[in-house]
Amino acid sequence: MSPETYAHVSNLLIPTATVIYFLAMAAHALEWSLGRTAVANAAKADSKADALVASGSATSGVSGGSTSAALVGSTPAVAGSTTLGSTSPGSGSAGSAGSTAAAPAGAASAGDSASAGSASSTSGAGSERMEAASRVGLLLTWLAFVLHLGGVVTRGLAAGRVPWGNMYEFSITASLAVAIVYLVFVQRYKLQWLGLGVTLVVAAVLGLASLALYTPAGPLVPALHSYWLVIHVSAAAISGGAFTVGGLVSVLYLVKARAERRVLAGGTMSASLRRLPSAEAMDGTAYKVLAFAFPLWTFGVLVAGPIWAEYAWGRYWGWDPKEVWSLVTWVVYAAYLHARATAGWRGRRAATIAIVGWFVFIFNFVGVNLLVSGLHSYAGV
Amino acid sequence: MTAVKDHVAAPAEPPPALGFVGWLRWIWRQLTSMKTALVLLFLLALGAVPGSLIPQTSIDPIKVSDFLTAHPKLGPIYDKLGLFDVYKSAWFSAIYLLLFISLIGCVVPRLGVYLKAVRARPPKPPRNLNRLPGYQRFTVDSADDAVLEAARGELRKRRFRVESYDGAVAAERGYLREAGNLLFHFSLILALIGVALGSLFGYRGTVLVVVGNGFSNSLAQYDDFAPGRIFNEDDLPPFTLTVKDFDVKFQEDGPQRGAAREFNASLSYQETPDSPEKSYDLRVNHPLKLDGSSVYLLGHGYAPRVTVRDGNGQVAFSGPAPFLPQDSNFSSFGVIKAPDARPLQLGFEGFFLPTAVIDQRGPVSVFPDDLNPALVMTGYYGRPSAEDGKPQSVYQLDKSKLTQFEQNGDKWRFQLAPGQSINLPDKAGSITFDGYSRWVKLQVSHTPGTDLALAGILLAILGLMGSLFVHPRRTWVRVRTEDGRTVVEVAGLDRGPERGLGDELQAIGEALKPDRSSTQETS
Ligand code: HEM
Numbered sequence: 041m042s043p044e045t046y047a048h049v050s051n052l053l054i055p056t057a058t059v060i061y062f063l064a065m066a067a068h069a070l071e072w073s074l075g076r077t078a079v080a081n082a083a084k085a086d087s088k089a090d091a092l093v094a095s096g097s098a099t100s101g102v103s104g105g106s107t108s109a110a111l112v113g114s115t116p117a118v119a120g121s122t123t124l125g126s127t128s129p130g131s132g133s134a135g136s137a138g139s140t141a142a143a144p145a146g147a148a149s150a151g152d153s154a155s156a157g158s159a160s161s162t163s164g165a166g167s168e169r170m171e172a173a174s175r176v177g178l179l180l181t182w183l184a185f186v187l188h189l190g191g192v193v194t195r196g197l198a199a200g201r202v203p204w205g206n207m208y209e210f211s212i213t214a215s216l217a218v219a220i221v222y223l224v225f226v227q228r229y230k231l232q233w234l235g236l237g238v239t240l241v242v243a244a245v246l247g248l249a250s251l252a253l254y255t256p257a258g259p260l261v262p263a264l265h266s267y268w269l270v271i272h273v274s275a276a277a278i279s280g281g282a283f284t285v286g287g288l289v290s291v292l293y294l295v296k297a298r299a300e301r302r303v304l305a306g307g308t309m310s311a312s313l314r315r316l317p318s319a320e321a322m323d324g325t326a327y328k329v330l331a332f333a334f335p336l337w338t339f340g341v342l343v344a345g346p347i348w349a350e351y352a353w354g355r356y357w358g359w360d361p362k363e364v365w366s367l368v369t370w371v372v373y374a375a376y377l378h379a380r381a382t383a384g385w386r387g388r389r390a391a392t393i394a395i396v397g398w399f400v401f402i403f404n405f406v407g408v409n410l411l412v413s414g415l416h417s418y419a420g421v
Numbered sequence: 422m423t424a425v426k427d428h429v430a431a432p433a434e435p436p437p438a439l440g441f442v443g444w445l446r447w448i449w450r451q452l453t454s455m456k457t458a459l460v461l462l463f464l465l466a467l468g469a470v471p472g473s474l475i476p477q478t479s480i481d482p483i484k485v486s487d488f489l490t491a492h493p494k495l496g497p498i499y500d501k502l503g504l505f506d507v508y509k510s511a512w513f514s515a516i517y518l519l520l521f522i523s524l525i526g527c528v529v530p531r532l533g534v535y536l537k538a539v540r541a542r543p544p545k546p547p548r549n550l551n552r553l554p555g556y557q558r559f560t561v562d563s564a565d566d567a568v569l570e571a572a573r574g575e576l577r578k579r580r581f582r583v584e585s586y587d588g589a590v591a592a593e594r595g596y597l598r599e600a601g602n603l604l605f606h607f608s609l610i611l612a613l614i615g616v617a618l619g620s621l622f623g624y625r626g627t628v629l630v631v632v633g634n635g636f637s638n639s640l641a642q643y644d645d646f647a648p649g650r651i652f653n654e655d656d657l658p659p660f661t662l663t664v665k666d667f668d669v670k671f672q673e674d675g676p677q678r679g680a681a682r683e684f685n686a687s688l689s690y691q692e693t694p695d696s697p698e699k700s701y702d703l704r705v706n707h708p709l710k711l712d713g714s715s716v717y718l719l720g721h722g723y724a725p726r727v728t729v730r731d732g733n734g735q736v737a738f739s740g741p742a743p744f745l746p747q748d749s750n751f752s753s754f755g756v757i758k759a760p761d762a763r764p765l766q767l768g769f770e771g772f773f774l775p776t777a778v779i780d781q782r783g784p785v786s787v788f789p790d791d792l793n794p795a796l797v798m799t800g801y802y803g804r805p806s807a808e809d810g811k812p813q814s815v816y817q818l819d820k821s822k823l824t825q826f827e828q829n830g831d832k833w834r835f836q837l838a839p840g841q842s843i844n845l846p847d848k849a850g851s852i853t854f855d856g857y858s859r860w861v862k863l864q865v866s867h868t869p870g871t872d873l874a875l876a877g878i879l880l881a882i883l884g885l886m887g888s889l890f891v892h893p894r895r896t897w898v899r900v901r902t903e904d905g906r907t908v909v910e911v912a913g914l915d916r917g918p919e920r921g922l923g924d925e926l927q928a929i930g931e932a933l934k935p936d937r938s939s940t941q942e943t944s
Contacts, residue, residue, distance in 0.1 A: 334885065359508050
């Protein structure tokens with residue numbers, strides 16, 4: 041195929057992938073909103089014993105979903121309310137939120153006390169629908185990812201080089217990296233609950249790139265010619281993807297941790313939030329993802345970057361704005377790792393640092409390119 | 422994690438009521454605490470930010486002086502705070518020096534602790550194994566010793582270091598985590614030393630050379646030069662080079678039309694005055710390495726060749742004058758000075774346009790390559806003045822004692838194609854646009870310590886992998902006889918982030934059960 045054909049194919053694939061990511065996001069949004077309705081219904085069920093829909097709690101496939109029962113109401117589970125084959129009695133104290141996470145996935149207690157005997161054959165329908173929406177979301181994400189990957193590859197073929205020579209290309213590649221990191225870790229760390237955040241970010245970045253940053257494919261300016269560019273940028277993109285996933289997990293951590301505290305104080309938690317793993321488990325997930333990203337970023341930014349800069353501009357390090365912000369990102373994540381090792385800083389404060397790090401990374405990518413002029417500013421944005 | 426706990430605990434202590442030494446010790450302990458490291462890391466991140474937002478002398482001195490003119494009140498305050506040279510300012514240095522000291526003070530004692538710890542035997546089991554994070558208990562029919570033997574085998578297989586106690590086996594693994602952690606922090610120190618060497622002994626200079634001309638490496642020849650703090654002029658290697666040719670290709674179509682695609686400067690050079698002449702193709706990403714120094718191609722531009730004759734008909738100036746590109750289409754601004762012209766001295770300023778087009782803004786260049794070159798300038802005259810010895814920029818005309826030529830009441834301007842000449846008004850002389858050459862901007866630099874810094878960072882990454890991906894764990898197996906059967910307890914704890922402790926204990930337990938006759942409780 042000729043470069044023009046490749047460019048054409050890429051220009052078809054990227055917007056299509058964007059649309060499908062948006063559909064995936066809609067599926068995940070539905071999943072979350074079903075979780076809300078579930079609680080609203082549960083509340084109704086409390087007052088009206090004949091309510092038809094029981095609050096759906098987590099079922100199979102959601103790790104840590106077993107925190108259920110006691111978190112919603114104070115009434116102990118009533119016989120007959122458990123239609124989903126719970127193994128735990130569902131009468132644990134609210135404080136068991138995090139600690140029950142070790143129960144095998146799929147054994148999630150569905151004995152949702154809040155439904156207080158309202159159980160009927162429809163009980164758990166909400167949760168099944170949530171599950172279905174979640175699966176559809178993941179499926180659509182895979183589909184979008186394949187098209188997205190195709191779009192990035194054909195873009196590279198069209199330009200005859202790695203596809204990250206300008207901001208449009210870096211956006212489509214970096215968002216691909218987010219999708220890769222998510223899809224790689226989704227099975228391993230059971231990240232299904234991250235679907236909404238990930239599809240939102242990827243779809244938004246891709247949409248923005250197509251609408252605001254599009255540049256037709258063309259060869260690079262000479263300064264960008266080097267295999268160190270390949271190493272430097274791919275390391276930066278992948279670790280950026282992981283920073284994004286880690287940041288999203290940390291945001292959800294904060295939400296979940298707050299909900300857990302509210303429950304401890306006698307409040308309730310929506311079914312969507314109950315579906316999330318325990319805050320403690322999410323803290324661990326964020327750490328794992330960021331621990332994967334940090335060495336890679338160190339290599340990409342502090343080794344490959346300076347080596348390339350030395351070839352291209354004759355100095356390893358020149359305090360160029362992009363370099364400064366990359367270093368700041370690095371320092372913030374080093375602080376994150378220290379915070380995790382310091383007893384009093386685990387959890388909430390560490391998560392806050394992870395989110396700050398993510399913002400710093402985003403600012404480095406978007407803000408520095410657009411607001412501050414420096415050597416790194418891309419040709420033709 | 423014990424060492425970490427020590428670090429964490431330290432700042433919680435109240436300041437001592439002791440004397441001077443006590444205070445020093447307290448300060449030292451504060452400085453080397455993990456919380457201080459955290460705070461210093463944040464300060465470093467925060468402190469680096471202004472340098473990316475405020476113009477920096479070391480990067481763009483012109484922007485700094487523009488800023489000073491634009492903000493007459495704020496500018497001097499920024500200047501006092503060192504905000505125009507953040508990365509060399511006292512406060513920024515203070516932050517990283519404190520971090521450096523804290524780093525040393527933190528890891529050196531840990532090294533001693535670690536060296537003891539690696540030689541230590543895995544510790545005795547605690548009395549109540551069931552209080553540990555991972556615990557299970559079951560009963561088997563086999564004898565105590567057989568179970569312990571099997572436990573030793575199983576734990577060794579799982580790469581634990583194993584130690585036997587009375588009726589129990591203790592095991593530990595993951596010693597490499599702390600080793601990795603120490604390696605990481607020590608390598609950072611190494612890397613920082615490498616960086617420091619570069620900024621002390623290195624240098625960097627730039628020079629603009631017109632194609633066809635040469636350069637010999639001595640301070641006087643540089644246009645600008647930034648030495649490290651302990652740089653010595655004798656360190657400059659005595660090479661000479663000549664730029665024989667320069668090729669550049671531009672994108673001719675598409676949206677990135679005009680973007681440079683390829684630069685190539687053909688050099689001939691001699692490493693020392695007596696060494697043989699060699700040649701080299703200098704390109705972006707492809708520097709010339711000479712005896713520890715490297716020569717880079719940083720930029721290029723045009724130098725019109727002009728001959729100026731004065732009112733007496735004598736040649737007052739002849740040669741190429743480098744013009745500086747002002748935009749991506751290489752509209753290049755420059756001046757031509759003929760201070761020795763008589764009876765009046767002459768000066769010219771204006772643009773060289775590689776692809777000249779006249780539109781409503783006047784003459785501009787619309788493409789960086791030389792498709793339709795033109796010289797568009799205006800001229801000045803003045804009384805001959807004695808040299809006052811003040812250094813003058815070759816890119817600026819001091820117009821304080823000069824008057825612009827006029828013709829028919831208008832300012833006099835001219836546009837010339839290569840080969841054309843024009844007479845100056847009032848028979849003041851003439852100017853001929855003989856042609857043009859290209860020039861290249863070269864950078865010569867030497868940065869010692871980079872290998873050390875690189876090695877430091879690579880080792881640091883290696884250590885980091887150990888520190889992040891090795892999971893230290895302690896495991897104990899204890900047996901006792903009860904009612905003729907053997908009660909086995911398996912317990913463990915993670916000394917880093919938890920990772921599958923329960924699963925592993927389960928698997929170890931399974932390996933110790935010779936038959937299905939066992940009964941089990943887990944907690
Ligand atoms: C340039 C500055 C520094 C950087 C980039 C840095 C980075 C790191 C990283 C990435 C880790 C790994 C965290 C982990 O094992 O999970 C770590 C651990 C550690 N750092 Fe630093 N560090 C720096 C300075 C310091 C200083 C000044 C101290 C002493 C106060 C220190 C004390 C420690 C300790 C005690 C650990 C071990 C934590 C554990 O056992 O998990 N670091 N550091």
